[in-house]
Amino acid sequence: MTLGVALVAVLVIAVAAGLCARNRAKRLRGGGARLNSLPNYHALYVGLWAALPALLFLAAWAPVQSGLVEQAVLASPAGQQLPDFEMARETILSEARDIATGAIEAGFNPESTALAPIYSEASAKFAAIGGGIAILIALAGGFLALRRLGVEFRARSGVERWMLGLLLGASLIAILTTLGIVLSLLFESLRFFNLVSPTEFLFGTTWSPQTAIRADQAGSSGAFGSIPLFWGTAFIGAIIAMIVAIPLGLMCAIFLTQYAPHGLRAWLKPILEILAGVPTVVYGYFAALTVAPLVRDFGIAIGISSASSESALAAGLVMGIMIIPFVSSMADDSIAAVPQAMRDGSLALGATKSETIKKVLLPAALPGVVGGVLLAVSRAIGETMIVVMAAGLAANMTINPFESVTTVTTQIVQLLTGDQEFDSAKTLAAFALGLLLFLITLVLNLIALSVVRKYREAYE
Amino acid sequence: MIDTIVPIPTDTAEPVADERAAKMSARNVHVYYGNKEALKGVGIDIHDDRVTAFIGPSGCGKSTFLRCLNRMNDTIPGARVTGEIELDGEDIYASKMDVVQLRARVGMVFQKPNPFPKSIYENVAYGPRIHGLASGKAELDNIVEKSLKRAGLWDEAKDRLQESGTALSGGQQQRLCIARAIAVDPEVILMDEPCSALDPIATAKIEELIHELRGRYAIAIVTHNMQQAARVSQRTAFFHLGELIEYGRTKDIFTNPREQRTQDYITGRYG
Ligand SMILES: Nc1ncnc2c1ncn2[C@@H]1O[C@H](COP(=O)(O)OP(=O)(O)OP(=O)(O)O)[C@@H](O)[C@H]1O
Numbered sequence: 166m167t168l169g170v171a172l173v174a175v176l177v178i179a180v181a182a183g184l185c186a187r188n189r190a191k192r193l194r195g196g197g198a199r200l201n202s203l204p205n206y207h208a209l210y211v212g213l214w215a216a217l218p219a220l221l222f223l224a225a226w227a228p229v230q231s232g233l234v235e236q237a238v239l240a241s242p243a244g245q246q247l248p249d250f251e252m253a254r255e256t257i258l259s260e261a262r263d264i265a266t267g268a269i270e271a272g273f274n275p276e277s278t279a280l281a282p283i284y285s286e287a288s289a290k291f292a293a294i295g296g297g298i299a300i301l302i303a304l305a306g307g308f309l310a311l312r313r314l315g316v317e318f319r320a321r322s323g324v325e326r327w328m329l330g331l332l333l334g335a336s337l338i339a340i341l342t343t344l345g346i347v348l349s350l351l352f353e354s355l356r357f358f359n360l361v362s363p364t365e366f367l368f369g370t371t372w373s374p375q376t377a378i379r380a381d382q383a384g385s386s387g388a389f390g391s392i393p394l395f396w397g398t399a400f401i402g403a404i405i406a407m408i409v410a411i412p413l414g415l416m417c418a419i420f421l422t423q424y425a426p427h428g429l430r431a432w433l434k435p436i437l438e439i440l441a442g443v444p445t446v447v448y449g450y451f452a453a454l455t456v457a458p459l460v461r462d463f464g465i466a467i468g469i470s471s472a473s474s475e476s477a478l479a480a481g482l483v484m485g486i487m488i489i490p491f492v493s494s495m496a497d498d499s500i501a502a503v504p505q506a507m508r509d510g511s512l513a514l515g516a517t518k519s520e521t522i523k524k525v526l527l528p529a530a531l532p533g534v535v536g537g538v539l540l541a542v543s544r545a546i547g548e549t550m551i552v553v554m555a556a557g558l559a560a561n562m563t564i565n566p567f568e569s570v571t572t573v574t575t576q577i578v579q580l581l582t583g584d585q586e587f588d589s590a591k592t593l594a595a596f597a598l599g600l601l602l603f604l605i606t607l608v609l610n611l612i613a614l615s616v617v618r619k620y621r622e623a624y625e
Numbered sequence: 626m627i628d629t630i631v632p633i634p635t636d637t638a639e640p641v642a643d644e645r646a647a648k649m650s651a652r653n654v655h656v657y658y659g660n661k662e663a664l665k666g667v668g669i670d671i672h673d674d675r676v677t678a679f680i681g682p683s684g685c686g687k688s689t690f691l692r693c694l695n696r697m698n699d700t701i702p703g704a705r706v707t708g709e710i711e712l713d714g715e716d717i718y719a720s721k722m723d724v725v726q727l728r729a730r731v732g733m734v735f736q737k738p739n740p741f742p743k744s745i746y747e748n749v750a751y752g753p754r755i756h757g758l759a760s761g762k763a764e765l766d767n768i769v770e771k772s773l774k775r776a777g778l779w780d781e782a783k784d785r786l787q788e789s790g791t792a793l794s795g796g797q798q799q800r801l802c803i804a805r806a807i808a809v810d811p812e813v814i815l816m817d818e819p820c821s822a823l824d825p826i827a828t829a830k831i832e833e834l835i836h837e838l839r840g841r842y843a844i845a846i847v848t849h850n851m852q853q854a855a856r857v858s859q860r861t862a863f864f865h866l867g868e869l870i871e872y873g874r875t876k877d878i879f880t881n882p883r884e885q886r887t888q889d890y891i892t893g894r895y896g
Pocket residue numbers: 658661663681682683684685686687688689690701
């Protein structure tokens with residue numbers, strides 16, 4: 166018996182118990198009693214009690230089982246002969262598993278063929294144990310729930326509690342996943358910091374992660390100072406992109422909320438929102454193929470001989486364009502949230518439209534706008550595709566926008582693509598970079614949200 | 626649609642006052658919100674040194690008419706005004722009329738106090754600053770002080786000029802808004818239910834203030850409160866369903882209305 170069979174059995178039991186509950190409730194009602202809950206609620210209540218605990222058990226059992234099976238195989242006489250080297254052992258074991266489940270005919274390693282029967286025997290045994298327990302839980306749950314049925318029984322509130330639990334569980338999954346991501350990043354980063362000191366990583370100004378394979382190779386000592394990467398990220402995402410996005414986004418929002426006739430606004434706003442949904446890789450093409458050559462030629466034309474075709478300016482400009490919808494929609498919201506009475510008050514004093522915007526609307530909307538800009542920055546520095554395609558790889562610390570800089574996300578992609586061992590400093594560095602980037606954007610988001618929230622309260 | 630301006634009978638007291646030219650005069654004013662006609666040919670004169678009250682059941686077009694007088698209806702998408710409204714004999718809807726200038730001459734106080742989220746000082750200085758009425762800090766201080774004094778807020782506010790205007794009480798906020806309107810030195814002040822968000826004591830203060838301001842400005846006030854109209858105004862206009870039903874001396878309207886509908890409304894038989 167596999168766990169799949171147990172799963173089906175549990176579901177069958179739940180349905181049967183539910184039907185049974187409904188019949189019983191109907192009979193009670195047929196006897197003239199006025200039930201607290203409809204028969205269907207009774208059915209749902211009993212069905213949930215039969216199914217959910219057993220399913221939860223199965224979900225928890227599956228990973229436990231594979232561990233137990235592995236242990237059993239290793240403990241067997243044939244298993245004890247396996248090599249000590251972890252990777253070789255793992256390979257043989259996984260081949261044995263594939264043979265046992267029929268996924269492959271024979272393994273590359275001869276040992277695996279001998280292990281396969283042991284493997285299938287052990288997994289059948291543990292599946293029987295787990296499946297049996299699950300079925301027992303389902304039966305017990307259904308039985309206990311059935312016993313509680315009666316005229317007075319409030320199945321509706323019971324179902325309500327299950328629903329609450331279900332919804333709570335669903336929202337916890339998102340949060341727990343985030344937590345899991347952080348923990349796994351943290352774990353890999355700690356391994357990295359075993360190899361490279363945190364001070365070097367945080368404050369070093371040289372980035373050249375190419376560690377040599379042989380000690381006598383040139384550049385054998387990789388340098389992992391992340392400052393140039395974060396400088397490049399900030400230069401492109403927080404400086405150049407924002408110089409583009411803040412004024413354009415703001416003006417866009419002002420036009421949309423204050424000047425555009427109703428019909429035009431109904432057209433323009435959705436178009437802007439579509440802009441926000443364009444896959445970033447498309448922007449990447451645009452940056453690399455169209456904007457970058459123009460920027461380089463312009464740089465050379467104004468006499469900057471070092472103008473690169475992977476300039477910070479090209480990537481930053483396109484990223485700024487990409488961010489415009491974010492800035493403008495946040496600014497739009499916060500300008501629209503300023504009460505109409507403020508606008509009227511100013512206009513009634515004889516202020517022009519633009520005076521009203523400058524002196525009343527924008528100051529009142531400023532916190533919301535700042536929040537929007539911070540969110541936009543945190544999105545810009547985490548953005549990957551545009552910079553991978555348009556920014557360079559050289560870790561320069563330059564303030565010349567025509568030169569090439571590299572960014573954190575570009576380097577992460579570099580470090581993780583291609584054939585890499587998973588425990589070299591070079592690969593692990595990607596996780597440390599990811600963690601640091603995550604922390605920075607987290608802080609930016611927290612600040613932005615608190616600014617926005619504080620401001621919302623001001624007008625309520 | 627006939628022009629519903631009603632001549633003021635001259636057989637009662639104060640005959641002289643009405644012979645002066647009106648400060649503002651409206652003739653045959655129609656207002657449309659989209660296809661809906663909210664005002665159906667209204668004509669009224671508003672005089673200096675006098676408070677004109679607009680009364681009538683909810684939705685009859687009082688605010689709409691008031692907002693025509695300083696062209697605030699321009700800010701409502703889809704609103705359209707026809708007819709003639711003159712300020713000192715000048716057509717305010719003429720294309721050569723500068724709306725910004727007009728609104729400086731015809732100030733407005735709203736139903737809900739709407740101070741800017743700035744300091745008390747900045748609230749009052751706002752208008753003078755944009756119109757360049759003061760040539761220096763001292764002069765601006767002077768205007769602010771004078772306006773707050775006229776609005777009866779100086780004693781309460783003089784020690785907290787830098788505090789936010791929104792931190793004042795509702796009644797104080799409304800007086801701040803009046804001070805803000807006065808600061809640009811208008812000729813006419815329009816008030817749309819200025820006391821409806823206030824308690825009786827704050828209301829009494831505003832009414833007192835309206836009395837004092839009467840000597841300097843032409844004032845038009847919308848109110849739902851019959852006693853208030855009777856107390857503060859010299860002229861009363863009764864609106865019903867977008868039409869001006871009756872316009873005359875407040876005394877006459879309240880003691881001896883010519884129209885049955887006015888009578889019914891004043892005595893509370895409908896509203
Ligand atoms: N912005 C607008 N768009 C469309 N219709 C409007 C608008 N403002 C007012 N109206 C309509 O015009 C008519 C007159 O409205 P107005 O606000 O002038 O009434 P009011 O006499 O001031 O009422 P209240 O005493 O309730 O303030 C109403 O029927 C109203 O529905």
